[in-house]
Structures are given as structure tokens and as C-alpha cells.
Amino acid sequence: MRKPTFSPTKLTTYLTCRIKYHWAYMTPYGRRMRRPNPAFAFGANLHRALEFFHTAGGAEKLSLDEFRDALNRLWSDAGFESAQQSEAFKQHGHALASQYYEAQAAQPTEAVVLFTERTLRRDMGRYILTGRIDRVDEHPDGALEIIDYKSGRADIDEDQVRNDLALHCYALLLQEIYPDRPLWIAIYALRPNKKVAVPLDTNTLAEFRELLDALVAQILDEDWDLLTPRWIPHCAGCEFLELCERKLGLIPDE
Numbered sequence: 001m002r003k004p005t006f007s008p009t010k011l012t013t014y015l016t017c018r019i020k021y022h023w024a025y026m027t028p029y030g031r032r033m034r035r036p037n038p039a040f041a042f043g044a045n046l047h048r049a050l051e052f053f054h055t056a057g058g059a060e061k062l063s064l065d066e067f068r069d070a071l072n073r074l075w076s077d078a079g080f081e082s083a084q085q086s087e088a089f090k091q092h093g094h095a096l097a098s099q100y101y102e103a104q105a106a107q108p109t110e111a112v113v114l115f116t117e118r119t120l121r122r123d124m125g126r127y128i129l130t131g132r133i134d135r136v137d138e139h140p141d142g143a144l145e146i147i148d149y150k151s152g153r154a155d156i157d158e159d160q161v162r163n164d165l166a167l168h169c170y171a172l173l174l175q176e177i178y179p180d181r182p183l184w185i186a187i188y189a190l191r192p193n194k195k196v197a198v199p200l201d202t203n204t205l206a207e208f209r210e211l212l213d214a215l216v217a218q219i220l221d222e223d224w225d226l227l228t229p230r231w232i233p234h235c236a237g238c239e240f241l242e243l244c245e246r247k248l249g250l251i252p253d254e
Contacts, residue, residue, distance in 0.1 A: 005121075005128040006216055008166035014219055015165075019229050019248070023240040026224070033239050041079025042089045043151040046190065047134060048074040049097055050149060051116045054135065058113075059105035067101050068094060096151070096190045103193050111137040111145065120173040127216050133170045143182040145197060146170045153189040156196045161187050168208045171200055 014021040024030040049071040056062050056070075071093060080086035114136040121130045135147040148167055150156070161167065167185040174183065183205070186197035229244045231253040244250035 003123070003126065003128050004216075004220065005130055006219075007130050008169045011169070011212075011215065012165060014215075016234055017232065017238070018222065019227055019244060020234075020238060020240055021219070022224055022227065023243060029240065029243060033243070035239050036079050036081050038080050038085060038089060039152055041076070041086075042093065043149070044079070045071075045075050045090070046093055046096065046151050047117060047149060049093070050100070050135075053097075053101070053104075054113045054116050059101055060108070062101075064098060064101050067097060071097050096193075099193045100190060109137075111139045114138045114144065120170075120177070122173050122176045124172075124213070124216075126213075126220070129169060129172060129212075131166065131169050131173055133173070136174065141182070143184055144174060144178055145184040145186055146174060147186045147188055147195070147197075150187055150189045151191070153187070153191060155192055156187050156189040156194055158196055158198050161185055161196050161198050168200075168205065169212070171205055172209060172212070175205065 010021070010025060013024060023033075049067070052070045052074060053062065053067055056066075062070075071090075075086075075090055075093070077083060077086040080089065115133075116135045117132065118136075119130065119132045121128055133146060134149045137145040137147065139145060146167060148164070148170070164185070164187065167187070171183050171185055183200045184197045185200050186195055188195040229248045229250040231250065235241055235244070235250070235252070238244075241250075241252075245252065
């Protein structure tokens with residue numbers, strides 16, 4: 001029997017709303033009711049441009065115009081509600097790309113980009129953990145820094161990094177490949193052009209592994225027939241709101 005697979009996105013969906021998880025991952029409605037997500041599409045386009053930037057050698061090898069041209073070439077309209085909306089997001093993307101380039105050019109780092117945009121998998125016993133890591137840098141002392149780009153964050157601080165579920169999942173994935181390397185986790189908020197990184201010790205990662213195993217066990221052992229929907233702020237923008245109202249009797253918050 002194939003083991004179930006969990007990603008940070010699936011785990012976060014469950015923690016946000018168990019019924020949304022049920023609709024999205026356990027029924028055909030997950031695909032049928034998928035709607036355009038401009039914020040996700042914007043982030044995906046920036047990720048492609050940043051992957052090109054670093055694999056091509058960064059600011060040392062590329063001019064700003066070459067980076068901007070790459071953003072134009074790699075840009076996709078998929079996921080936007082209209083061509084006009086896509087173009088507006090693209091112009092915003094150019095602004096973020098330009099300030100990112102200037103920061104990289106002004107403050108070169110001794111770290112080497114180990115890889116970008118790589119999907120990793122790890123057998124966790126009862127389940128498979130998977131995740132797509134935006135970037136991993138290798139520092140001169142051998143430490144590895146996991147960097148997660150955020151295109152919508154207005155700011156970032158150390159507590160947000162320390163409590164980020166996805167980064168800890170990525171650390172577990174990377175730990176299997178490089179078990180003896182010191183690990184750092186970081187969020188690069190593109191809007192303020194700010195990166196915050198914190199070290200991740202082995203004890204903290206082991207504690208997270210225990211919490212993750214317990215969360216997955218809860219999901220796998222969930223009795224979905226006993227779930228009753230209740231209104232939460234997330235409901236207002238949820239693509240499955242109509243289903244909860246029609247099939248499960250959810251009463252909207254007034």
C-alpha cells in the first residue's frame with residue numbers, strides 16, 4: 001500500500017481548517033473548484049526569475065537589464081484573472097526584482113548557492129514528507145541555509161522564522177541528505193527586501209519531528225464523518241464555502 005504524502009501546504013491547510021483539507025485533498029472538489037489565485041501566480045513568477053538569477057551567476061554575471069529581460073521571458077499569465085491583472089503584477093514584479101538585484105550587487109556574500117527550486121522527499125515511517133525548497137546556500141564554514149522567498153510579506157522577524165512550519169519541514173528533508181551539517185532557516189521577504197535567518201539546532205528539529213508525526217497521525221486517524229463546520233475568518237474567501245453551506249449546513253457569520 002502506498003504511503004500517504006504530506007507537504008507544508010497540505011499540513012497548513014489542515015491546521016487552518018480540517019473541512020477545507022477534506023474538500024481539497026479527499027474529494028474531487030479539490031480540482032473542480034480550484035479558482036485563479038493571483039497571489040500564488042505572482043509568487044511563482046518571481047520564483048522562476050530568482051531561480052534564473054542565481055543559476056546564471058547572480059549580480060556578478062548578470063546585468064540588471066538581463067535580469068529584467070529574464071523576468072519578461074519567464075512570466076506566465078496563468079493564475080491571473082485577466083491580462084490586465086497579470087500586467088499589473090508584472091510591473092510590481094519588476095520593481096521587486098530591481099531592488100533585489102541592487103541589494104545583491106551591493107552586498108555580495110561568500111555563500112555559494114547549492115541549489116534552487118528543488119523538490120525533496122523523505123520517508124518518515126508512516127508517511128512521506130515532501131517539499132519544494134526555494135534555495136539552499138552553503139556557507140564557508142559548511143553550514144547550510146534554507147531560504148524561503150515571500151512575495152507578500154510587508155515585514156519579517158526572527159519569531160516568524162522560528163515558528164515557520166514549512167522551513168522546519170524543509171530542514172527535515174535536507175537533514176537526511178546532509179546529516180552532519182549545521183542548518184540555518186531564513187525567510188527573504190521581497191517587498192521590504194529583507195532576509196532574516198536563525199540557526200536551527202538538532203534538538204529543536206527533533207522536537208519538531210515529534211510534533212509533525214503527531215499531527216500526521218491525527219490527520220490519518222481523523223473521523224471525517226464527525227466534523228461539523230463552524231465559521232472562522234478564513235471562510236469568507238474560501239473556495240469551498242458554498243459546499244459547506246449547501247452540504248454541511250454552515251451558517252455564514254453575519
